[in-house]
Amino acid sequence: xxxxxxxxxxxxxxxxxxxxxxxxxxxxxxxxxxxxxxxxxxxxxxxxxxxxxxxxxxxxxxxxxxxxxxxxxxxxxxxxxxxxxxxxxxxxxxxxxxxxxxxxxxxxxxxxxxxxxxxxxxxxxxxxxxxxxxxxxxxxxxxxxxxxxxxxxxxxxxxxxxxxxxxxxxxxxxxxxxxxxxxxxxxxxxxxxxxxxxxxxxxxxxxxxxxxxxxxxxxxxxxxxxxxxxxxxxxxxxxxxxxxxxxxxxxxxxxxxxxxxxxxxxxxxxxxxxxxxxxxxxxxxxxxxxxxxxxxxxxxxxxxxxxxxxxxxxxxxxxxxxxxxxxxxxxxxxxxxxxxxxxxxxxxxxxxxxxxxxxxxxxxxxxxxxxxxxxxxxxxxxxxxxxxxxxxxxxxxxxxxxxxxxxxxxxxxxxxxxxxxxxxxxxxxxxxxxxxxxxxxxxxxxxxxxxxxxxxxxxxxxxxxxxxxxx
Numbered sequence: 050x051x052x053x054x055x056x057x058x059x060x061x062x063x064x065x066x067x068x069x070x071x072x073x074x075x076x077x078x079x080x081x082x083x084x085x086x087x088x089x090x091x092x093x094x095x096x097x098x099x100x101x102x103x104x105x106x107x108x109x110x111x112x113x114x115x116x117x118x119x120x121x122x123x124x125x126x127x128x129x130x131x132x133x134x135x136x137x138x139x140x141x142x143x144x145x146x147x148x149x150x151x152x153x154x155x156x157x158x159x160x161x162x163x164x165x166x167x168x169x170x171x172x173x174x175x176x177x178x179x180x181x182x183x184x185x186x187x188x189x190x191x192x193x194x195x196x197x198x199x200x201x202x203x204x205x206x207x208x209x210x211x212x213x214x215x216x217x218x219x220x221x222x223x224x225x226x227x228x229x230x231x232x233x234x235x236x237x238x239x240x241x242x243x244x245x246x247x248x249x250x251x252x253x254x255x256x257x258x259x260x261x262x263x264x265x266x267x268x269x270x271x272x273x274x275x276x277x278x279x280x281x282x283x284x285x286x287x288x289x290x291x292x293x294x295x296x297x298x299x300x301x302x303x304x305x306x307x308x309x310x311x312x313x314x315x316x317x318x319x320x321x322x323x324x325x326x327x328x329x330x331x332x333x334x335x336x337x338x339x340x341x342x343x344x345x346x347x348x349x350x351x352x353x354x355x356x357x358x359x360x361x362x363x364x365x366x367x368x369x370x371x372x373x374x375x376x377x378x379x380x381x382x383x384x385x386x387x388x389x390x391x392x393x394x395x396x397x398x399x400x401x402x403x404x405x406x407x408x409x410x411x412x413x414x415x416x417x418x419x420x421x422x423x424x425x426x427x428x429x430x431x432x433x434x435x436x437x438x439x440x441x442x443x444x445x446x447x448x449x450x451x452x453x454x455x456x457x458x459x460x461x462x463x464x465x466x467x468x469x470x471x472x473x474x475x476x477x478x479x480x481x482x483x484x485x486x487x488x489x490x491x492x493x494x495x496x497x498x499x500x501x502x503x504x505x506x507x508x509x510x511x512x513x514x515x516x517x518x519x520x
Contacts, residue, residue: 128221152219
């Protein structure tokens with residue numbers, strides 16, 4: 050157990066043993082260091098009394114607080130202090146691992162998942178795992194969870210650690226102190242503007258990942274991402290680009306078959322023939338990202354391509370079923386305009402009739418709702434607008450904003466707010482040769498409402514309706 054001063058890096062602090070780190074007063078245990086973090090909905094300083102009742106040995110906060118029975122350390126940013134304390138508490142595990150952070154609007158989860166399948170002894174932390182284990186936040190967990198998982202990976206004998214670095218996680222300092230060997234930028238398009246306020250601020254948050262690179266570290270960037278901005282953010286990094294027909298690592302001669310893609314790898318490294326055992330041009334790009342990381346870290350192309358041919362997708366990403374009527378059913382996490390466009394465009398050519406079910410989250414980027422409606426209305430034949438974590442917002446208002454986008458491009462839609470019912474109706478409307486897409490939630494197992502989370506899974510709903518006939 051470390052001393053308080055060892056965690057915070059301040060001299061002259063009382064000699065207090067710290068047994069753990071907490072930012073949620075409900076999870077404080079005897080001897081914990083409690084971080085009072087000001088939030089958008091609640092201020093952690095209000096929960097200091099509860100933390101003390103549960104045995105907090107010291108408190109870190111940003112406000113003026115006096116009269117506490119334990120040491121109180123006031124800092125400029127409690128989140129920054131917590132991130133650095135977490136690194137020290139767990140013994141700086143990312144310094145001993147080859148740590149890979151992956152950011153980007155879309156493609157983070159699949160790229161990290163593929164890194165776990167291409168690199169030997171690689172621990173992965175994706176949004177799927179975050180939900181399965183009930184970790185903090187949605188994509189990138191709070192710093193103590195992130196560092197704990199890295200330390201556990203090290204203890205298990207892992208050599209690599211790959212994780213998703215969301216723009217919000219980066220902006221909130223959850224990744225501060227991580228020692229990165231490689232940083233990846235998969236894509237950049239509109240999302241999370243409710244948090245960042247502008248595309249410039251959104252990009253700036255993502256570029257923070259590259260400031261964490263060790264000297265001479267590897268920066269892997271999609272040719273469609275802001276390459277010049279990455280160069281400016283990490284001038285000493287070894288930069289490799291990838292893309293469809295362009296970049297240091299390129300996919301050419303792409304041939305999409307029924308449920309797989311074949312392509313050639315050319316560019317800065319050796320040439321090779323690749324087999325991707327699942328469909329989608331966006332997945333070719335995700336595979337290129339993982340391959341480029343592997344090549345940049347010194348693995349042979351032959352070794353990587355052999356593993357790629359046996360790879361899989363994470364749960365809730367392009368997961369396919371066959372309905373009793375013979376229609377293809379695809380469940381995917383696509384939750385922003387660009388992701389939805391890629392998903393629907395990839396399925397359009399092979400479908401007689403394309404039907405999509407989706408909604409937009411409440412308390413989130415309102416401007417993307419109309420845009421997603423436009424994308425769906427332009428590409429799909431029929432759009433079922435439903436709920437997707439409405440939280441405290443009126444689901445009818447969210448649906449109306451999406452419908453306005455569908456109407457603007459002359460699309461056909463229906464609003465069915467109960468998500469399971471919307472899925473049921475979509476399947477009823479589909480026959481042989483048709484395709485039903487259920488987008489937005491993917492792997493998620495809950496529907497977030499104003500005052501609670503209700504169990505709900507698109508995957509389970511479809512399995513029940515189609516008789517669990519996974520394709």
